[in-house]
Amino acid sequence: MSTMAAPVRQVSGGVNVKIVNRVVIYGLLALFALFYLMPLFVMLVTSFKTMNEIQNGNMLSLPKAPTFDPWLKAWGETCVGLTCAGIKGYFWNSIKMVVPAVLISTMLGALNGYVLTKWRFRGATLVFGLMLFACFIPFQSVLLPMATILGSLGRLGVSLQNSVGTSFGLGNPTVNLVFVHVVYGIGFTTLFFRNYYEAFPTELVKAAQVDGASFFQIFRRIMLPNSMPIFVVTVIYQFTNIWNDFLFASAYAGTGDSMPMTVALNNVVNTSTGVVEYNVNMAAAMIAALPTLLVYVLAGRYFVRGLMAGAVKG
Amino acid sequence: MAFLEINGLRKRFGQVEILKGIDLELEKGGFLVLVGPSGCGKSTLLNTIAGLETITSGEIRIDDRAVNDLHPSKRDIAMVFQSYALYPNMTVAGNISFGMEMRGVPADERQKAIDKVAKVLQIGHLLQRKPSQLSGGQRQRVAMGRALVRDPKLFLFDEPLSNLDAKLRVDMRIEIKRLHATTGTTIVYVTHDQIEAMTLATKIAVMRDGEVQQFGTPAEIYNNPANVFVADFMGSPAMNLIPATIGGDGSGMAVVLDREARQPITLPMTNAPAGLSAFKGKPVIFGVRPEALTDPEGAERNASHIATADCHIEVVEPAGSDTFAVTNLGGKGVVARLRADANIQPGTSTPLAFNLTKAVFFDPATENRIR
Numbered sequence: 001m002s003t004m005a006a007p008v009r010q011v012s013g014g015v016n017v018k019i020v021n022r023v024v025i026y027g028l029l030a031l032f033a034l035f036y037l038m039p040l041f042v043m044l045v046t047s048f049k050t051m052n053e054i055q056n057g058n059m060l061s062l063p064k065a066p067t068f069d070p071w072l073k074a075w076g077e078t079c080v081g082l083t084c085a086g087i088k089g090y091f092w093n094s095i096k097m098v099v100p101a102v103l104i105s106t107m108l109g110a111l112n113g114y115v116l117t118k119w120r121f122r123g124a125t126l127v128f129g130l131m132l133f134a135c136f137i138p139f140q141s142v143l144l145p146m147a148t149i150l151g152s153l154g155r156l157g158v159s160l161q162n163s164v165g166t167s168f169g170l171g172n173p174t175v176n177l178v179f180v181h182v183v184y185g186i187g188f189t190t191l192f193f194r195n196y197y198e199a200f201p202t203e204l205v206k207a208a209q210v211d212g213a214s215f216f217q218i219f220r221r222i223m224l225p226n227s228m229p230i231f232v233v234t235v236i237y238q239f240t241n242i243w244n245d246f247l248f249a250s251a252y253a254g255t256g257d258s259m260p261m262t263v264a265l266n267n268v269v270n271t272s273t274g275v276v277e278y279n280v281n282m283a284a285a286m287i288a289a290l291p292t293l294l295v296y297v298l299a300g301r302y303f304v305r306g307l308m309a310g311a312v313k314g
Numbered sequence: 315m316a317f318l319e320i321n322g323l324r325k326r327f328g329q330v331e332i333l334k335g336i337d338l339e340l341e342k343g344g345f346l347v348l349v350g351p352s353g354c355g356k357s358t359l360l361n362t363i364a365g366l367e368t369i370t371s372g373e374i375r376i377d378d379r380a381v382n383d384l385h386p387s388k389r390d391i392a393m394v395f396q397s398y399a400l401y402p403n404m405t406v407a408g409n410i411s412f413g414m415e416m417r418g419v420p421a422d423e424r425q426k427a428i429d430k431v432a433k434v435l436q437i438g439h440l441l442q443r444k445p446s447q448l449s450g451g452q453r454q455r456v457a458m459g460r461a462l463v464r465d466p467k468l469f470l471f472d473e474p475l476s477n478l479d480a481k482l483r484v485d486m487r488i489e490i491k492r493l494h495a496t497t498g499t500t501i502v503y504v505t506h507d508q509i510e511a512m513t514l515a516t517k518i519a520v521m522r523d524g525e526v527q528q529f530g531t532p533a534e535i536y537n538n539p540a541n542v543f544v545a546d547f548m549g550s551p552a553m554n555l556i557p558a559t560i561g562g563d564g565s566g567m568a569v570v571l572d573r574e575a576r577q578p579i580t581l582p583m584t585n586a587p588a589g590l591s592a593f594k595g596k597p598v599i600f601g602v603r604p605e606a607l608t609d610p611e612g613a614e615r616n617a618s619h620i621a622t623a624d625c626h627i628e629v630v631e632p633a634g635s636d637t638f639a640v641t642n643l644g645g646k647g648v649v650a651r652l653r654a655d656a657n658i659q660p661g662t663s664t665p666l667a668f669n670l671t672k673a674v675f676f677d678p679a680t681e682n683r684i685r
């Protein structure tokens with residue numbers, strides 16, 4: 001295929017054309033921004049209104065008498081299914097599930113990246129290829145096999161409980177979700193760290209070997225401290241994905257006390273006793289979204305920087 | 315018994331053989347310099363000595379002990395990498411003491427060792443900085459410090475000065491020479507730099523394509539090159555390698571150098587090497603270094619065997635301390651080194667003195683030295 005030389009377009013109108021272009025571009029950008037921010041705006045204002053105002057007023061208007069009650073109700077009193085104790089329990093469920101899942105999958109990804117780039121073994125490329133492949137496996141196709149595996153793990157837990165006295169968490173829905181997310185996340189975290197460590201100077205590892213550092217000492221003292229950008233990228237990526245996951249959560253922890261935030265939120269909205277409390281629903285949705293927002297705000301700077309660094313270094 | 319011995323060392327990466335049977339030995343306190351064109355396997359050889367690369371066959375002995383299967387940390391070596399390889403997350407002090415820390419040296423002893431090395435290398439004021447806050451020369455010294463603090467059996471240096479500017483390079487070269495002289499350590503050193511090789515080495519190994527072409531003292535390598543490659547590689551400006559024929563009658567022999575559109579030059583030989591008689595009437599490569607091709611007044615006084623011939627000068631390059639003149643012999647530009655005040659003009663003919671005591675001959679077919 002031959003590459004065609006792009007025709008050089010003469011700027012005939014000069015300054016005027018430039019200004020028009022600018023206006024069009026910024027106008028469009030503003031429009032898109034508005035389009036994206038509108039739902040958030042509506043959610044936010046609605047969550048501070050009373051039911052009265054919602055039923056009689058305009059959706060877009062600011063609350064006349066802002067009230068924090070819907071937030072308090074969503075946190076502590078609203079009904080999730082049949083229990084009416086708010087969403088706070090489920091919020092902590094999510095935290096208890098997300099934090100270990102993110103940390104474990106990130107550390108495993110870092111370790112994999114380290115081995116795949118600095119301790120190359122026979123077939124390392126193949127292993128990496130298979131791990132990459134894991135990134136493309138659709139959620140849906142994992143659902144049933146994973147349910148079977150979790151079922152057997154659960155039974156193992158029960159028999160351990162009976163014989164040894166502890167199930168080691170096997171069969172616990174939160175542990176199950178951590179397990180699922182770690183397994184599913186390893187492909188991505190390995191990809192991130194492998195690409196980062198590929199560009200990481202191998203001579204540093206060699207120098208540390210001459211200095212007498214062991215496999216794990218090199219990992220802990222040399223690799224990890226120099227992996228801040230990719231570490232942040234991976235944590236943000238994993239945190240957002242796992243926190244927002246609904247499919248695995250509803251499949252493996254869809255009922256009972258250990259359901260995560262996303263499932264609980266769905267149940268709040270679907271609980272239809274009497275009037276729909278839009279303000280409480282919106283507040284609950286905001287609470288559910290806060291942690292990911294927070295992570296972005298705190299670490300977003302590194303996110304962009306990390307992605308850039310990876311892009312430049314290859 | 316040599317301190318470092320390498321016997322029949324071979325290394326292959328996949329199907330490609332990178333080191334094709336290396337034999338070297340170095341006495342205790344020796345300074346071995348590895349030179350050779352890029353990609354000839356110098357770094358690979360150094361890495362195998364360090365144990366950072368496995369070897370395919372052969373043997374490496376350090377201090378009379380085979381180290382083939384020993385982990386790098388157990389070989390009692392210290393290495394300075396081409397890129398310095400300083401740990402970016404640690405301070406200078408942390409970098410220098412990391413090896414001791416890994417070996418479980420107590421903190422107060424580490425501190426003493428750091429202070430001592432920092433004083434030698436004059437980096438005391440930099441100890442709390444990170445490598446990214448240092449200049450190239452300072453990083454270089456820290457990298458040296460990391461090796462020096464260990465007092466190992468063997469130092470390995472991989473082109474440690476290649477990233478420095480000319481001035482700093484000279485300073486560091488002298489520093490390394492002083493270090494070697496005062497501490498008497500054994501060093502293996504890779505470089506591209508002729509002058510570094512000649513000034514630092516007690517032994518030089520010239521490598522090409524994974525083979526050692528010649529192994530000897532700097533003087534041997536310089537004055538008695540084993541083949542055309544070594545003659546051409548060592549020395550700057552390079553040795554003149556002139557296509558010539560061996561002429562002469564009866565027992566006397568002469569070197570005949572063709573010239574374009576002029577009478578050939580005939581240089582009578584009285585001290586020809588024994589092997590040269592087999593080449594009578596045949597082509598050879600005549601090697602003469604620029605400093606052995608001078609104006610008659612500047613010729614070495616005690617050289618026993620000097621032949622003078624008129625040469626047509628094409629280019630004159632005054633270079634401060636010397637003047638280089640280019641003439642054409644055997645179809646090639648030939649560089650002569652004259653006194654700085656030699657009065658010559660391009661386009662004229664002037665007599666040049668060939669110091670035939672220093673001349674060498676090579677077989678054009680095998681490129682090996684005729685002895």
Ligand SMILES: Nc1ncnc2c1ncn2[C@@H]1O[C@H](COP(=O)(O)OP(=O)(O)OP(=O)(O)O)[C@@H](O)[C@H]1O
Pocket residue numbers: 327332350351352353354355356357358359
């Ligand atoms: N890990 C490797 N796998 C395959 N080939 C390699 C590997 N490392 C080095 N080589 C090859 O071995 C040869 C020698 O490499 P080496 O780094 O030893 O060269 P060098 O003499 O140090 O060159 P330079 O002066 O440029 O540093 C090169 O041709 C290189 O391509």
Ligand SMILES: [Mg+2]
Pocket residue numbers: 356357358396472
């Ligand atoms: Mg090299």
